[in-house]
Amino acid sequence: MILWMVLTLLVALAVVGLVIPLARPRKAVDAAATPTGILADQLSELDAQAAAGTVTADEAARLRLEIERRMLAEAKGPDAPARPLSEKSLLRLAFGLAAVVAIGATGLYAVMGKPEIASANAAAAKAPDGTAAPPPDHPGGDIPAMIAQLQAQVARNPNDAEGWRMLGWSYFQTGQFSESAEAYDKAATNDPANPEHRSAQGESLVQAAGGQITPAASAAFRQALKLDPNDPRARYFLAVEKDQAGDQAGAMADWIALINAAPEGAPWVGEVRNFVEDLARERGVDLTGRLKPVSGGAAPRGPSADDIAAAQTMTPDDQQQMIRGMVEGLEGRLQEQPRDAEGWIRLMRARMVLGEPAAASRALKQGRAAFAGSPAEQARISEAAKGLKVPGA
Known part of the structure; x- marks a missing residue:
């Protein structure tokens, strides 16, 4: 009931703001207050001064000519904006628009509004036993709700490496890359033997820096490689670091080695291969014999520029x-x-x-x-x- 009262008040304010400008009556213009009226008064005063002899005839004629010139100039000014409708028509239009706004807003909220969301989210934040509910695994689940649940979860148990990892992933998906890096750092601290935490932290730091491999990101990738020399994400981004430092040949060699060492059916290899082939084509690098053949289980390649041209x-x-x-x-x-x-x-x-x-x-x-x-x-x-x-x- 309170919600509907608030909505009614807001709609009423919107209606008032719409009606007043249209229904406000026009004010009569005071002719004496216009520039032309003021100049006419000056002309009358000049005639009185000439009759009284306070100004000479020549001076009066010169001043009269100047005032009349200014009156002509003012008379050529833009006309006041005209109203296309009469006062009664404008009044009808104002109240008609107000009715449309009020009815439309109420109907739209009735169809699309969800006044129960706040209470539903609050109830879902905790499981029946009072602990944080797990991230949703149904169609209605959403990442912002997951973040709130995970924040509560790691606040209660700061040693929960998996909770920190999932929180880092959730932050990453919503573009909060600095927060993602911090969460992955917590996960790595609580599970130091897992190289994926450090490589994920490094990727978050790269995204937070707009694609640049910062010293902190580089350190995270190198820590991941100490735990797993074959970590593909760390190897890929350290090759990017070489490329950004100007060592394009070294970067290309590292990417090729990464692709050739990829396990059968690795889901990421197709994307990396596409990237390397496109970059080599752009830079005029010959990859003949340097990349292993694509196996039947590899990810299908996306269309290249040649494929698109042929498709046209x-x-x-x-x-x-x-x-x-x-x-x-x-x-x-x-x-x-x-x-x-x-x-x-x-x-x-x-x-x-x-x-x-x-x-x-x-x-x-x-x-x-x-x-x-x-x-x-x-x-x-x-x-x-x-x-x-x-x-x-």
């Missing part, structure tokens, strides 16, 4: 067939290697673009099922599905 010469049917082939290839790989959240998101996006919402909904369900033991990844897939307007999201 195809007929619409051929283009559609090519696109469907790429999408089906992605879906086939995900059936074999389902633990790829980014792949499921790409598949949902492709299905929606192709106008296949039922297939996108199926991909959403399969993606959630693939991460049944990882609420954070489920929430990521669900958030992406909601943004894509996938049915069931």
Whole structure:
């Protein structure tokens, strides 16, 4: 009831603010207060002074000429803005618009408003036993709610490395990269044997610095490599550091070595390979014989500039067939290697673009099922599905 009273008051204020400017009556213009009226008074006063002899005839004639010139100039000024409607018509228009605003605002809130959200979130923040509820693993879950729950969780148990890791991931997804780096640092402190915490911290620091490999990020990557010399994220970004320092050949060699050492079916290798091939093409670097052949289980490559140019010469049917082939290839790989959240998101996006919402909904369900033991990844897939307007999201 209180909420509706507040909303009624706000609508009333909006209505008043709309009606007053339109319904306000026009004020009569005082002719004596206009510039022309003032000059006319000066002219009368000049005639009185000439009659009294306080000014000479020549001086009076000169002043009269100047005043009359100014009166003509003022007379050519812009007219007052005209009202296209009469006072009664404006009044009807004002109250009509006010009615539309009031009815529209009330109807819109009745359809889209959710006055129960605050209480529902507060209830969901705790589990029945009074502890923080786990991150949502259902379509209604959202990252901001997860962040609040995880903050409460690590506040109660600051030694919870997994809680800090999930909080760092959540911050990263919402663009809070500095906070993400701090959370990953806490995770690494509580679980120092896990190299992924340090490499994730380094990536967050890179994002916070706008893509630059800062000394702190470099240190985090190097700590990750001490724990796991094959950590792909640390190796990739340390190659980026070389490239930013001007050692382009060294960076390219490191990226090639990273791709060639990738385990069979690694979900990230396709993206890194695409990046390296495009960069080599841009810089005129010959990669012949330097990259291992793409195996059947590798991630399908996205279209290159040559692919796009070739597609532009195809007929619409051929283009559609090519696109469907790429999408089906992605879906086939995900059936074999389902633990790829980014792949499921790409598949949902492709299905929606192709106008296949039922297939996108199926991909959403399969993606959630693939991460049944990882609420954070489920929430990521669900958030992406909601943004894509996938049915069931």
